[in-house]
Amino acid sequence: MPISSEPTAQDVLQRVFGYDHFRGHQADVVNQVVAGGDALVLMPTGGGKSLCFQIPALVRAGTGVVVSPLIALMQDQVDALTELGVRAAYLNSTQDMATVREVEHAFVSGQLDMLYVAPERLLTDRCLSLLARGNISLFAIDEAHCVSQWGHDFRPEYLGLSLLGERWPDVPRIALTATATEATRIEIIERLGLHDAQVFVSSFDRPNIRYRIVEKNDPRRQLLDFVKNEHAGDAGVIYCMSRNKVEETAEFLCQQGIDAMAYHAGMDAQRRAANQARFLREDGVVMVATIAFGMGIDKPDVRFVAHLDMPKSVEGYYQETGRAGRDGLPAQAWMAYGLQDVVQQRRMIDESTGDDAYKRRSAAMLDAMLGLCETVSCRRTRLLNYFGQVSTACGNCDTCLEPPQAWDGTIAAQKALSAVYRMWKERGQRFGTAHLIDLLRGKKTEKIGQNRHDELSVFGIGADLSDNEWRSVLRQLIAQGLLSVDHESFGTLGLTEASRAVLKGEHTLMLRREPPKPARGRGSSTSTRTKAPAIVLPPAAEPVFAALRSWRASIAKEHGVPAYVIFHDATLREIALVHPESLEDLEGITGVGARKLEAYGEDILRCVGEL
Incomplete structure (x- = not known):
């Protein structure tokens, strides 16, 4: 992909990708890898992680090798890069042997700027032998959190990727992820051998x-x-x-x-x-x-x-x-x-075949989610x-x-915990949430009568709260570990060690109360007040945007790629607003690089000019 004999990162950003400026830490990451250093990049989805390895791969001599965990992802990225004029390919299980050999030959002969490989394939003898015969500019390990055994997307094959640094010590490596706590970052560094890597942490916020x-x-x-x-x-x-x-x-x-x-x-x-x-x-x-x-x-x-x-x-x-x-x-x-x-998440942890350490870690992760x-x-x-x-x-x-609202739920919690205790203490029985709510509310159901629970001192002590309010209280008591659920006994409730402090009044318990729901008429929505802001264009630009989307759809269908691979909506919106009259007008629009300007510029001007 010759854009100049010695392209700079800024050249590639502008001429290939159509952007004028780097965002956030992108420039620092790119400079680190271009200079031959390792990097660990934490950047939110949509923050531009891909550019952090794609640009260095195009600036440095050789082929950038990208470890990608999913076939669909590598196919998407290769389609998008090809549209930009980048010589990109992938190796995965969807290809026949003739195609595999073609890609391998292109890599060895230096005809590829980027090669995407799944971790399982990369670790095979055939692929490692292939890589040893080519010139590699960098290794990019995408979705690097998959290496964490405590993470939500653990992939065992990622554990073998440390050999990249051992076999190719002079080739820079960049590991990237959108999700990693401090503990996961440390695990990524340890397991991938990135001890000398510079760590770049962007804001995790997605304000949109x-x-x-x-x-x-x-x-x-x-x-x-x-x-x-x-x-x-x-x-x-x-x-x-x-x-x-x-x-x-x-x-x-x-x-x-x-x-x-x-x-x-x-x-x-x-x-x-x-x-x-x-x-x-x-x-x-x-x-x-x-x-x-x-x-x-x-x-x-x-x-x-x-x-x-x-x-x-x-x-x-x-x-x-x-x-x-x-x-x-x-x-x-x-x-x-x-x-x-x-209840379901607690049960899944309790019934897990993992050891105690795994269960403790899973419970801590669940507590954070709750x-x-x-x-x-x-x-x-x-x-x-x-x-x-x-x-x-x-x-x-x-x-x-x-x-x-946050409300003092200590007394309500004491009532619920006392009811669970009395059923067990005086009747030797344990029941689930529905029966407990009936008991607290003083409902004389058949089940209450059969078990003589209307004779308990706690019968009806919670009549001041509705069924829904009690469900919220019990949910929060279970979430906070103040009530346990015995899944072997059909989800019956029991007390925990933490229950004692609440029952004795040693612990004040603040609970969440949902805001009142507005009245619903037929066809109304209870959620219109939180509807996301509308995305609008000036009236004059709307038909231009619609025409550009229609043109894009036909091009995407012709090329067999998703429409956004041709242009993102954001680029089409900017074109509709600018209403360009020449190729020079198009050059400054975000997302219109040299290759796309050459391939689609005249079509876009025709499309805009007809309106």
Whole structure:
């Protein structure tokens, strides 16, 4: 990709990628790697991590070798680089032997600027032998958090990547991730042997994403309201814990007129690949998926990410919600959360085959996630603090926009804990949350009568709170470890060591109370007040933008790539606003590099000039 005999990083940034300026730490990272130094880069999704290794690979002599964990991700990046005139290729299991040999020959003969390889393939004798015969400019290890055994996306094959530094000590290595706590950063450095690497930590904040967590109350209907009322026609991702729930939710949304598809590891590979390709290439498609979907997905215009089940950790939540709004435009992260989420996650840890250390770490990660769900303060502040970043209230999350109340729940907690104690002490019995609420509320159900629980002194002592309020109290008591759940006994409740201090009045317990819900009329939405700001163009620019999108769609179809590989919406919006009349006018627009100007400039001017 000859842009000059000795291109500088700034040359490559402008002429290949069409950007005038580096952002954040990008320039420092690029300079470090171009000079031959190692780097560990922590940068949020959409922050421009890829440029941190793509530009050095084009400046330094040789081929940049990129370790990428997913086939879809490497295919996307190679498509995008090829559109820019970069000589890029990949090696993965989708290729036949003839194609593999072609790519290998191109690498050895110096005809590639970049080569993407999955970690499993890279560690084979054939691939290591291939790399030894070529000239390597750098190694980039993308999604580096996969090396952490405590992380949410652990990949065992990443543990072998330390050999890159051993076999090629003079080749710079750059490891990149969007999600890593201080402990995970240390683990990445240790396991990849990056002890001399310079560490670059950018802000974890994604200010364009609005975070919202709602209390579950018919979650499927809540999801439908959210999608229909706030994101009709938008691309989005909906995460569910189980494969069955994925299939059922996708079918339900389709029945309601939403263009939704399913994705999970239990589907055959051909159907998974077809659904993912359609999601990437078409506008307004909703993907319902397990966490098997999404790592490294580059689609920039995902306007929302929703969770119907609570993630296991803050890292997982941040990674998954980070797939929204990669283009920097307003997006939403929405989650429905309830008592069953707490019970289910606790059960999964208790029933895990991991050792005690694993269970303790998993419980700590869950506690942090529960804290994010139950917080009465700014969610973004809580989220960023988890990654060691101090911030102030954002004004763009549900707790900032509709602040919940913090109330002294000590007496309510004592009532609940006393009821659990009395059932066990006086009857030798343990029951679940529904029965406990009936007991506290003084409901004379058949089950209450059969067990003579209406004779207990605690019967009816909680009549001052509604069923929903008690569910919230019990959820928070379980979340805080003040009530235990025995899953072998059908989810019955028991006391814990921590319960004693509350029962004795030694500990004041502040709980979260949801803000009152506005009255709902037919067809109304309970969430319109937190709707993300609309993305608008001046009236005169709207038809130009629509025409450019239509032109882009036809080009993308012709090239067999997602539309955003041709141009991002942000670039088309800028073109619509500028209304260029010459190629010189187009040159200064973000995202229009030399290759794209040459390939598409005249077409764009024709498209704009016809309106």
